[in-house]
Amino acid sequence: xxxxxxxxxxxxxxxxxxxxxxxxxxxxxxxxxxxxxxxxxxxxxxxxxxxxxxxxxxxxxxxxxxxxxxxxxxxxxxxxxxxxxxxxxxxxxxxxxxxxxxxxxxxxxxxxxxxxxxxxxxxxxxxxxxxxxxxxxxxxxxxxxxxxxxxxxxxxxxxxxxxxxxxxxxxxxxxxxxxxxxxxxxxxxxxxxxxxxxxxxxxxxxxxxxxxxxxxxxxxxxxxxxxxxxxxxxxxxxxxxxxxxxxxxxxxxxxxxxxxxxxxxxxxxxxxxxxxxxxxxxxxxxxxxxxxxxxxxxxxxxxxxxxxxxxxxxxxxxxxxxxxxxxxxxxxxxxxxxxxxxxxxxxxxxxxxxxxxxxxxxxxxxxxxxxxxxxxxxxxxxxxxxxxxxxxxxxxxxxxxxxxxxxxxxxxxxxxxxxxxxxxxxxxxxxxxxxxxxxxxxxxxxxx
Amino acid sequence: xxxxxxxxxxxxxxxxxxxxxxxxxxxxxxxxxxxxxxxxxxxxxxxxxxxxxxxxxxxxxxxxxxxxxxxxxxxxxxxxxxxxxxxxxxxxxxxxxxxxxxxxxxxxxxxxxxxxxxxxxxxxxxxxxxxxxxxxxxxxxxxxxxxxxxxxxxxxxxxx
Numbered sequence: 001x002x003x004x005x006x007x008x009x010x011x012x013x014x015x016x017x018x019x020x021x022x023x024x025x026x027x028x029x030x031x032x033x034x035x036x037x038x039x040x041x042x043x044x045x046x047x048x049x050x051x052x053x054x055x056x057x058x059x060x061x062x063x064x065x066x067x068x069x070x071x072x073x074x075x076x077x078x079x080x081x082x083x084x085x086x087x088x089x090x091x092x093x094x095x096x097x098x099x100x101x102x103x104x105x106x107x108x109x110x111x112x113x114x115x116x117x118x119x120x121x122x123x124x125x126x127x128x129x130x131x132x133x134x135x136x137x138x139x140x141x142x143x144x145x146x147x148x149x150x151x152x153x154x155x156x157x158x159x160x161x162x163x164x165x166x167x168x169x170x171x172x173x174x175x176x177x178x179x180x181x182x183x184x185x186x187x188x189x190x191x192x193x194x195x196x197x198x199x200x201x202x203x204x205x206x207x208x209x210x211x212x213x214x215x216x217x218x219x220x221x222x223x224x225x226x227x228x229x230x231x232x233x234x235x236x237x238x239x240x241x242x243x244x245x246x247x248x249x250x251x252x253x254x255x256x257x258x259x260x261x262x263x264x265x266x267x268x269x270x271x272x273x274x275x276x277x278x279x280x281x282x283x284x285x286x287x288x289x290x291x292x293x294x295x296x297x298x299x300x301x302x303x304x305x306x307x308x309x310x311x312x313x314x315x316x317x318x319x320x321x322x323x324x325x326x327x328x329x330x331x332x333x334x335x336x337x338x339x340x341x342x343x344x345x346x347x348x349x350x351x352x353x354x355x356x357x358x359x360x361x362x363x364x365x366x367x368x369x370x371x372x373x374x375x376x377x378x379x380x381x382x383x384x385x386x387x388x389x390x391x392x393x394x395x396x397x398x399x400x401x402x403x404x405x406x407x408x409x410x411x412x413x414x415x416x417x418x419x420x421x422x423x424x425x426x427x428x429x430x431x432x433x434x435x436x437x438x439x440x441x442x443x444x445x446x447x448x
Numbered sequence: 449x450x451x452x453x454x455x456x457x458x459x460x461x462x463x464x465x466x467x468x469x470x471x472x473x474x475x476x477x478x479x480x481x482x483x484x485x486x487x488x489x490x491x492x493x494x495x496x497x498x499x500x501x502x503x504x505x506x507x508x509x510x511x512x513x514x515x516x517x518x519x520x521x522x523x524x525x526x527x528x529x530x531x532x533x534x535x536x537x538x539x540x541x542x543x544x545x546x547x548x549x550x551x552x553x554x555x556x557x558x559x560x561x562x563x564x565x566x567x568x569x570x571x572x573x574x575x576x577x578x579x580x581x582x583x584x585x586x587x588x589x590x591x592x593x594x595x596x597x598x599x600x601x602x603x604x605x606x607x608x
Binding site: 329331332333334335367369371372373374376378380382384387433434435438439440441443 | 597598
């Protein structure tokens, strides 16, 4: 069921329920309470009847009779019953007894008067004590005004309810359409965005919930666009990186095979082929590590000795770049910190960052600092090398991406993505700030 | 125990004197009150609806983290490293503030511009100079243009 229909039905249902409840209450109270005065009228007639029949003076009786005839309007189907109370048992099977009910008789005996109704037939009775005995005087009449009033009220409420239902349904439809129109607009606009037009964004106006939804869509589109771009870059960069040594190998082999050559020439050609094959192997090894680091299976969480991690990473950097001067800065380092994770993976990540710093520092010293806050252990690697052009910083974590000023240095663009994968795997973060030709700062935060 | 006032412009570099303060203490405990002054609102509506906590939410995560790093690094010498916004920059207010906290000296970073980071920030240094309190200037290490946390490392020399 569509949300629009659901909203309409819910709105109509709720409003109708309130209307029905209100109508029922109106009808109930009108039926129960609005005709109290009729009992008083009947009671008055019963009193007058008792006076007319049982007053001690005949003259008074005539006066009451005249009063009754001339001034009391006869009610529809008005009837008068005068029964001696000691003969009440005899009327048990009469229609009057069945209409009025035994409770009426009990009440009138106990309290001296009683009133009641059966649908629109109203009864009022009083006990009159005359010298010749005790009499029960009952006056009954049909309240035709109440009958018509209630019937009209019922018609008005039913018709009003039915008309309200139709009006509510129409208003509900319009209302739900109005409420959902911004969402429909978003859906229509999102539908126009395809793989080839991922740069398009939804228009954002105001600060309501729908705008937040549109902003969320825009964020998602930005992420998708970056992901597509990254994927495209990855494919083109990977093919380029794999293609370069392969071209060199094929070229060298082709050249060697064109004619008969001396053993020295073959040796030299094979040496070139060997070197290029080594490059290929290191690229594929890097790719393999990158793929493995993305694996999110069972993560190892064992205690990691931070000092050991630092010295091992420094050792790796020294082995690869013996002439690189790395200054270990502990000016923000506090006491022993309980870091948990996989020490080998952390070492791989930190040493890759250090290796990058050494590689691009153009022989200038680099700083490797450790710090700690309550939530993180922080590694800061700062170099004074070639830096990264500002517009390319966002791509440095793309596999195989090489900054435009780093093309002269040998590298495959796998180190930083690998480090990022490992750090993200352990819910850490890596941020880079850099200025071209001045230096680069890499901050790695690992949660404690 | 020494109580020291350290004005900040909410940059990491302005926290650098903490190193010098703690190192000069030679193990003796000290308290550092890091402060940033804000203009007192003048309109009645602004005064009625002043949100004392609001500027604290505008602090960068890096600044708060740096305070925490320094706190951890220099415990137990550093007994207290607190940060607060002062809602006035009048001489009387500042003197009352320093008297109530028994401040002995003020540390400043030499040649640091102390910029106005928030819209309601107000300069503190001209008023401080009128307060008859010893001001100690700390030599500023060279701050690399690109760095963030690197600026807080002790005596890291970075060529221009």
